[in-house]
Amino acid sequence: xxxxxxxxxxxxxxAALALAFPLLVTNGYYLHMMTISFIWMIAVYGxxxxxxxxxxxxxxxxxxxxxGAYTLGILTVKAGVPFWLAFVSACLLTTLIGxxxxxxxxxxxxxxxxxxxxxxGYIIYLVIDKWDGLTGGVRGFIGIPAPADxxxxxxxxxxxxxxxxxxxxxxxxxxxxxxxxxxxxxxxIAIRNSEELALTLGISTMKNKLASFVLSVFFTSLxxxxxxxxxxxxxxxxxxxxxxxxxxxxxxxxxxxxLAGPVVGTLLVTFLSQQLQFLQDxxxxxxxxxxxxxxxxxxxxxxxxxxxxxxKRKEARRLEPEANxxxxxLAVSSQGRGERHAxxxx
Amino acid sequence: MELFIxxxxxxxxxxxxxxxxALGLTLVYGILHIPNFAHGALYMMGGYVTLTAMTKLGMPxxxxxxxxxxxxxxxxxxxxxxxxxxxxxxPPLHDKIAAIGILLFLEAFAQFVWGADYxxxxxxxxxxxxxxxxxxxxxxxxxxxxxxxxxxxxxIFLKKTFIGASIIAMAQNREGANLVGINTxxxxxxxxxxxGSLAALAASLASPINLVFPGMGHLVILKAFxxxxxxxxxxxxxxxVGGYILGFSESLGATYVSNDYKDIIAxxxxxxxxxxxxxxxxxxxxx
Numbered sequence: 001x002x003x004x005x006x007x008x009x010x011x012x013x014x015a016a017l018a019l020a021f022p023l024l025v026t027n028g029y030y031l032h033m034m035t036i037s038f039i040w041m042i043a044v045y046g047x048x049x050x051x052x053x054x055x056x057x058x059x060x061x062x063x064x065x066x067x068g069a070y071t072l073g074i075l076t077v078k079a080g081v082p083f084w085l086a087f088v089s090a091c092l093l094t095t096l097i098g099x100x101x102x103x104x105x106x107x108x109x110x111x112x113x114x115x116x117x118x119x120x121g122y123i124i125y126l127v128i129d130k131w132d133g134l135t136g137g138v139r140g141f142i143g144i145p146a147p148a149d150x151x152x153x154x155x156x157x158x159x160x161x162x163x164x165x166x167x168x169x170x171x172x173x174x175x176x177x178x179x180x181x182x183x184x185x186x187x188x189i190a191i192r193n194s195e196e197l198a199l200t201l202g203i204s205t206m207k208n209k210l211a212s213f214v215l216s217v218f219f220t221s222l223x224x225x226x227x228x229x230x231x232x233x234x235x236x237x238x239x240x241x242x243x244x245x246x247x248x249x250x251x252x253x254x255x256x257x258x259l260a261g262p263v264v265g266t267l268l269v270t271f272l273s274q275q276l277q278f279l280q281d282x283x284x285x286x287x288x289x290x291x292x293x294x295x296x297x298x299x300x301x302x303x304x305x306x307x308x309x310x311x312k313r314k315e316a317r318r319l320e321p322e323a324n325x326x327x328x329x330l331a332v333s334s335q336g337r338g339e340r341h342a343x344x345x346x
Numbered sequence: 347m348e349l350f351i352x353x354x355x356x357x358x359x360x361x362x363x364x365x366x367x368a369l370g371l372t373l374v375y376g377i378l379h380i381p382n383f384a385h386g387a388l389y390m391m392g393g394y395v396t397l398t399a400m401t402k403l404g405m406p407x408x409x410x411x412x413x414x415x416x417x418x419x420x421x422x423x424x425x426x427x428x429x430x431x432x433x434x435x436x437p438p439l440h441d442k443i444a445a446i447g448i449l450l451f452l453e454a455f456a457q458f459v460w461g462a463d464y465x466x467x468x469x470x471x472x473x474x475x476x477x478x479x480x481x482x483x484x485x486x487x488x489x490x491x492x493x494x495x496x497x498x499x500x501x502i503f504l505k506k507t508f509i510g511a512s513i514i515a516m517a518q519n520r521e522g523a524n525l526v527g528i529n530t531x532x533x534x535x536x537x538x539x540x541x542g543s544l545a546a547l548a549a550s551l552a553s554p555i556n557l558v559f560p561g562m563g564h565l566v567i568l569k570a571f572x573x574x575x576x577x578x579x580x581x582x583x584x585x586x587v588g589g590y591i592l593g594f595s596e597s598l599g600a601t602y603v604s605n606d607y608k609d610i611i612a613x614x615x616x617x618x619x620x621x622x623x624x625x626x627x628x629x630x631x632x633x
């Protein structure tokens with residue numbers, strides 16, 4: 001299919017650009033920003049799997065991000081565990097905690113789920129903030145080592161770290177791609193669209209929701225562990241609700257429930273944030289309203305909007321002979337909708 | 347024993363504030379089915395408006411509270427009109443995210459206008475009185491008394507007036523209420539107005555014994571959610587009882603368990619409740 005080929009071409013161009021980035025841009029600051037955005041993207045992919053494809057808003061993901069980061073820090077610094085062993089343990093431990101939380105949390109639905117996870121997120125924040133002895137409390141946690149060498153590969157330079165993070169991002173994106181186009185992915189979408197209907201079709205919704213949640217926590221904790229080894233300083237703020245909000249903003253700007261969304265949204269918003277540096281603490285004055293307006297007027301985000309536009313164009317081309325009749329029908333139906341709105345609005 | 351009763355009195359004060367906040371939250375949830383995550387921001391704005399009216403405009407405490415209730419009520423109406431009304435038919439994910447957007451905007455706004463510092467609110471009722479050997483500030487008595495008065499007034503308003511009846515009708519069935527000629531838009535605005543004023547009142551009463559700062563709404567809103575789940579989502583008596591239950595368990599927990607972790611008590615209660623009853627306590631059958 002032509003579209004599929006085109007998509008492959010785009011992917012190849014993107015991959016080449018990402019690989020060549022450190023050669024093209026030698027400015028250390030931009031390299032740093034790019035690496036950070038890649039880490040955010042991994043976390044946003046985690047959120048996207050669960051919120052975008054399975055349709056549940058988890059507000060605890062900043063907490064899981066923080067658990068991943070802190071576990072790596074504590075294991076390497078306090079327990080002296082070798083880096084990569086600590087890295088894997090951090091991800092697994094967070095995923096285990098996520099599975100336990102998910103087992104209980106997923107029995108609740110919609111609003112209850114959001115409130116429940118909001119509270120779980122807050123508990124995580126409070127524990128990190130208050131448990132001075134383990135986490136360093138408000139003073140933060142320092143001295144986390146950079147990723148250790150694997151054989152001949154060394155990750156001491158920023159460029160090497162960039163490639164390491166890019167590697168993980170590519171793996172996560174690939175898993176997401178395979179997942180979304182598999183039966184499992186379709187099952188998640190079925191649950192998002194109607195949980196009752198999915199149940200009727202014989203889908204075990206609880207099992208699928210839990211699997212989706214656990215995998216999404218895994219991605220997020222992976223991002224957390226990468227963050228810890230890249231920034232090498234942690235504060236309780238990374239568990240806070242505003243980090244959660246950043247993830248949501250990236251996801252919504254890019255397009256919730258799309259594969260390209262996390263990449264597009266994160267790049268765009270981090271780039272915009274750079275331009276708004278002078279606002280510092282007040283950037284929410286701009287991003288709060290942007291997100292709210294986006295949700296009201298453009299809920300599919302950039303990637304989602306583009307996909308819809310393409311689908312509409314294809315449909316229009318297919319129906320060209322009938323276009324006139326369809327247009328007339330559309331006019332009638334939208335008029336009808338307008339009337340209904342007017343009635344309720346009065 | 348004396349310590350116990352003193353803590354019960356403290357719990358009564360804290361519980362009164364929680365109940366007022368939870369009442370506003372439960373009204374909006376019960377009638378419009380919106381879990382308003384931005385409710386904590388309304389609480390915070392209430393504290394700042396009262397403080398500003400008193401210190402910058404020199405209003406007396408009581409008048410400042412009324413001004414604040416009106417202003418924050420209108421802010422609530424604005425929120426409903428600009429954000430929640432356009433989103434009323436959107437998937438449930440959307441209004442939650444929009445509410446978080448408003449929350450963070452209002453917080454940044456407060457920090458921008460009033461600064462990030464902790465501020466104290468002066469009160470004319472700072473005196474200490476002795477009742478049966480227990481010390482209480484008049485401010486605390488005022489909190490308890492006004493909360494009870496407001497709750498009674500709200501009850502009378504909802505049960506005995508025509509507007510109250512139409513609010514309840516809309517809570518039961520939005521389309522049905524629309525069919526029998528109730529202006530659902532106006533009721534929605536009124537609900538948000540009430541919700542905002544209750545939050546402002548709670549903040550104005552609580553601020554002299556706590557402090558005013560941009561993040562003051564966080565814990566309160568989270569606890570209010572715990573309370574309305576405890577009391578049954580959308581139930582008004584539930585919000586009141588739940589508020590006091592939480593108030594008591596916190597003040598007793600702070601004394602007998604650990605002061606550092608008293609803020610976690612609420613969340614532990616919630617986690618236990620939702621573990622046992624995933625639809626909240628007192629969930630309607632067949633949901």
